Amino acid sequence: MCQVSVFSRKSWATNAAPVKWEDKMSFIRARRLVAAAAMAAATFSLPAASIAEPVVESIHFLIPGGAGGGWDGTARGTGEALTKSGLVGNASYENMSGGGGGKAIGYLIENAASQHGTLMVNSTPIVIRSLTGVFPHNFRDLTLVSGTIGDYAAIVVGKDSPINSMSDLLAAYKADKRGTAIGGGSVPGGMDHLVAAMVMEAAGEDATAVKYIPYDAGGKAMAALLSGEISALSTGFSEAIDLANAGEVKIIGVTADERVAAYKDAPTMKEQGIDTTFVNWRGFFAAPGLPEEQLTAYQEAIAKMYATPEWEEVRARNGWVNIHNSGEDFQAFLEGQEKAIGDLMKKLGFL
Amino acid sequence: MLDGIWIGLSTAFSFSNLLMVIGGCLIGTFIGMLPGLGPMSIIAIMIPVAISIGDPSAALILLAGVYYGAIFGGSTSSILINAPGVASTVATSFDGYPLARQGKAGKALTVAAIASFAGGSIGAILLMIFAPALASVALLFHSAEYFALMVVGLSAIAAFAGSGQVAKALLMTLVGLMMATVGEGALFNQPRFTMGILDLQSGFGFITLAMAMFALPEALFLVLDPSRSNSGGNGGDIKDLRITKEEAKKITPVIGRQSIQGFLIGVLPGAGATIASFLGYAVERNIAPKEEQAEFGKGSVKGLAAPESANNAACTGSFVPLLTLGIPGSGTTAILLGALIALNVSPGPRLMVDQPEIFWSVIISMYVGNVILLILNLPLIPYIAKVLAVPRNYLIPFILFFTLMGAYIGQNNATELLMLVGFGVCATLLRFANYPLAPLLIGFILGSMLEDNFSRSMQLYDGIGFILERPMTMGLLALAVILVVLPTIRARRVRKQELQAAESD
Numbered sequence: 001m002c003q004v005s006v007f008s009r010k011s012w013a014t015n016a017a018p019v020k021w022e023d024k025m026s027f028i029r030a031r032r033l034v035a036a037a038a039m040a041a042a043t044f045s046l047p048a049a050s051i052a053e054p055v056v057e058s059i060h061f062l063i064p065g066g067a068g069g070g071w072d073g074t075a076r077g078t079g080e081a082l083t084k085s086g087l088v089g090n091a092s093y094e095n096m097s098g099g100g101g102g103k104a105i106g107y108l109i110e111n112a113a114s115q116h117g118t119l120m121v122n123s124t125p126i127v128i129r130s131l132t133g134v135f136p137h138n139f140r141d142l143t144l145v146s147g148t149i150g151d152y153a154a155i156v157v158g159k160d161s162p163i164n165s166m167s168d169l170l171a172a173y174k175a176d177k178r179g180t181a182i183g184g185g186s187v188p189g190g191m192d193h194l195v196a197a198m199v200m201e202a203a204g205e206d207a208t209a210v211k212y213i214p215y216d217a218g219g220k221a222m223a224a225l226l227s228g229e230i231s232a233l234s235t236g237f238s239e240a241i242d243l244a245n246a247g248e249v250k251i252i253g254v255t256a257d258e259r260v261a262a263y264k265d266a267p268t269m270k271e272q273g274i275d276t277t278f279v280n281w282r283g284f285f286a287a288p289g290l291p292e293e294q295l296t297a298y299q300e301a302i303a304k305m306y307a308t309p310e311w312e313e314v315r316a317r318n319g320w321v322n323i324h325n326s327g328e329d330f331q332a333f334l335e336g337q338e339k340a341i342g343d344l345m346k347k348l349g350f351l
Numbered sequence: 352m353l354d355g356i357w358i359g360l361s362t363a364f365s366f367s368n369l370l371m372v373i374g375g376c377l378i379g380t381f382i383g384m385l386p387g388l389g390p391m392s393i394i395a396i397m398i399p400v401a402i403s404i405g406d407p408s409a410a411l412i413l414l415a416g417v418y419y420g421a422i423f424g425g426s427t428s429s430i431l432i433n434a435p436g437v438a439s440t441v442a443t444s445f446d447g448y449p450l451a452r453q454g455k456a457g458k459a460l461t462v463a464a465i466a467s468f469a470g471g472s473i474g475a476i477l478l479m480i481f482a483p484a485l486a487s488v489a490l491l492f493h494s495a496e497y498f499a500l501m502v503v504g505l506s507a508i509a510a511f512a513g514s515g516q517v518a519k520a521l522l523m524t525l526v527g528l529m530m531a532t533v534g535e536g537a538l539f540n541q542p543r544f545t546m547g548i549l550d551l552q553s554g555f556g557f558i559t560l561a562m563a564m565f566a567l568p569e570a571l572f573l574v575l576d577p578s579r580s581n582s583g584g585n586g587g588d589i590k591d592l593r594i595t596k597e598e599a600k601k602i603t604p605v606i607g608r609q610s611i612q613g614f615l616i617g618v619l620p621g622a623g624a625t626i627a628s629f630l631g632y633a634v635e636r637n638i639a640p641k642e643e644q645a646e647f648g649k650g651s652v653k654g655l656a657a658p659e660s661a662n663n664a665a666c667t668g669s670f671v672p673l674l675t676l677g678i679p680g681s682g683t684t685a686i687l688l689g690a691l692i693a694l695n696v697s698p699g700p701r702l703m704v705d706q707p708e709i710f711w712s713v714i715i716s717m718y719v720g721n722v723i724l725l726i727l728n729l730p731l732i733p734y735i736a737k738v739l740a741v742p743r744n745y746l747i748p749f750i751l752f753f754t755l756m757g758a759y760i761g762q763n764n765a766t767e768l769l770m771l772v773g774f775g776v777c778a779t780l781l782r783f784a785n786y787p788l789a790p791l792l793i794g795f796i797l798g799s800m801l802e803d804n805f806s807r808s809m810q811l812y813d814g815i816g817f818i819l820e821r822p823m824t825m826g827l828l829a830l831a832v833i834l835v836v837l838p839t840i841r842a843r844r845v846r847k848q849e850l851q852a853a854e855s856d
Binding site: 094095102103106107110178181187211213214215216219220222223224226227228229246248 | 395489490491492493494535542550552553620672676677678679685686688803807810811813
């Protein structure tokens with residue numbers, strides 16, 4: 001059912017300007033774009049031309065998960081800051097969910113030659129996946145552009161749930177291990193599962209006994225939480241803030257060192273006596289074999305972005321933490337995390 | 352509420368917004384006819400345009416127009432060339448294409464347009480009245496019930512299990528279910544049955560398989576059997592548009608039932624238009640009188656009206672969880688959710704209170720989109736149907752081009768073309784041996800959802816116990832059994848009566 005939406009590599013507006021890596025574009029796509037552009041032009045007046053001199057003409061963001069998820073928020077937020085500040089002329093987005101993000105990684109590698117205009121957002125799961133070895137690729141097979149931000153993890157419960165804190169959740173779990181399941185948006189052994197297991201382990205429970213139920217998309221996991229199928233949901237903190245602001249969930253624990261300014265009401269795990277912290281980084285990758293000058297342009301645009309007020313607005317709104325690692329620093333950072341998570345996973349019995 | 356409806360109406364009927372709807376419907380219809388581009392992709396293409404408008408109501412009205420147009424466009428390619436571009440129009444081709452083959456393409460398109468219109472309209476009315484109440488009902492469904500619902504959906508294969516065909520239909524369903532397991536499932540950390548081939552990592556593409564099972568064998572049969580193409584050649588007659596009084600009487604109750612049933616299924620996040628169309632088809636076939644039942648799959652107007660009204664009503668129904676809970680119930684509504692967020696509208700329980708003008712203009716614009724679509728498309732049908740009057744030496748390359756293009760633009764991956772041709776040849780051979788191909792596709796489409804929900808339930812209840820512990824699951828499974836068994840028993844009784852009547856003579 002959840003068929004992947006694949007649409008124009010670039011938004012119709014960018015197509016008006018000649019783009020050099022576009023020569024591989026099939027005439028089918030051209031026809032489609034021309035049709036869409038023509039109809040668009042017939043119906044609407046075109047938006048004003050881009051501001052100043054952009055560093056990069058356009059970026060197509062490939063999002064390995066569904067709309068509304070953490071990857072989605074990161075790509076769209078970054079795109080918003082980049083375009084509003086004039087660093088990038090145009091941004092378009094494509095959601096390609098499936099296989100816990102593996103589908104999009106595979107897609108980017110398989111179609112590398114035609115995907116030079118694409119930046120894929122990814123995060124800690126790409127490290128976990130390469131560790132478990134289930135996926136033939138790892139981050140070394142992609143062009144590393146930049147690590148940009150971090151996001152804490154959070155455990156949330158439905159707004160009407162009797163559970164109000166981590167100790168309530170632990171009590172419920174001890175009372176009924178079979179009936180207290182924790183859901184998440186990743187496959188078993190993936191990040192949401194890892195966080196849930198880490199928290200339970202730190203709270204003195206047997207992490208391997210925790211019932212973790214995976215859902216393909218964030219929407220389905222939310223429906224399961226609200227319907228009472230699962231007792232708690234392991235998710236990203238920025239997603240949790242959105243849900244809490246919409247009045248749908250209560251955040252009962254965040255894996256930060258101290259309370260996060262973006263949502264002060266959320267207690268940390270540490271203050272509840274669960275000594276664990278976790279930061280999920282997010283960053284951008286490009287297709288393998290990306291020409292050097294293009295890579296530099298992307299990295300420059302992202303580096304300049306941090307100083308802009310547009311970025312600060314997006315960052316503050318989402319409660320992200322700036323962690324900027326470009327190029328080789330990014331590689332070193334990823335290798336460090338690969339080791340840390342690997343040790344943890346071995347301890348927890350996932351490896 | 353009346354205030355809200357009034358605001359919505361006055362917003363939707365402004366001149367510029369009407370232009371939006373008309374533009375959206377036309378764009379949607381024409382792009383939607385290309386098999387590779389379903390409503391989801393077209394909406395995704397249109398989102399940058401919609402966002403640049405700035406006004407959320409106008410943007411949503413445009414997208415609603417595109418949405419309905421795309422659904423109708425998708426049905427058109429299913430009916431005319433047996434090329435269902437999205438899963439929810441697969442059931443449309445079951446009877447729509449045979450009708451077109453019988454030279455009734457115009458009529459089939461009219462039935463589809465009217466059934467879609469009715470489904471969408473009834474759905475919009477139900478949405479207006481029951482949205483808040485239904486949101487809580489949707490949450491009664493757990494993974495166990497979704498699993499049971501998929502089983503009910505599978506009973507649609509009964510329509511292809513005619514006399515002597517039962518084993519063949521079951522076999523094809525099994526093949527379809529097996530094909531659905533290829534690739535990485537949501538519940539396993541392992542790629543399965545990919546034989547190390549990276550292109551299989553994400554499983555077989557739906558469009559590739561749909562084109563290989565339906566459109567490609569048709570095109571090949573047109574080449575192998577010249578007599579077949581002649582019958583379709585006179586399908587462009589304008590008088591064929593008319594639906595007879597008798598047919599109207601037949602399809603009215605079907606449309607009524609399926610609009611409501613489809614809407615209710617659409618409300619469930621995670622079920623959606625595809626399940627609604629299969630269920631609609633299965634239910635209508637099973638409750639139809641014996642002689643009409645035999646027509647299903649061979650060009651029954653009922654069999655065409657049922658999935659068409661159900662999938663449109665379900666699309667409308669999927670707005671219930673989106674607008675009231677902020678949960679996208681289908682791929683398309685997930686894209687719309689993205690658009691809403693980009694327009695600074697956050698759907699959820701507070702939307703109706705905080706921004707009633709948006710809530711109501713979405714609902715009203717869906718209705719307006721529906722009406723405009725009908726007005727625009729009815730006069731176009733004779734011309735669209737003329738596609739089939741094209742001489743076959745032009746028509747066949749056209750279908751082949753359409754089919755290959757559909758598979759390619761879905762993934763932008765040339766390997767899909769090899770798979771398409773490979774499966775297409777297999778499908779053609781199977782058709783020679785009289786194996787029905789639709790059950791394979793039904794099994795494939797429902798397979799992954801069936802598996803995901805089943806294994807989640809198994810995990811939650813530590814085994815198969817959920818069937819006994821959850822009465823609603825039990826009820827739905829029982830319904831599936833009844834849907835399959837009842838017609839058989841009834842047929843047997845009729846046969847017995849006939850036998851007795853013959854004996855007493």
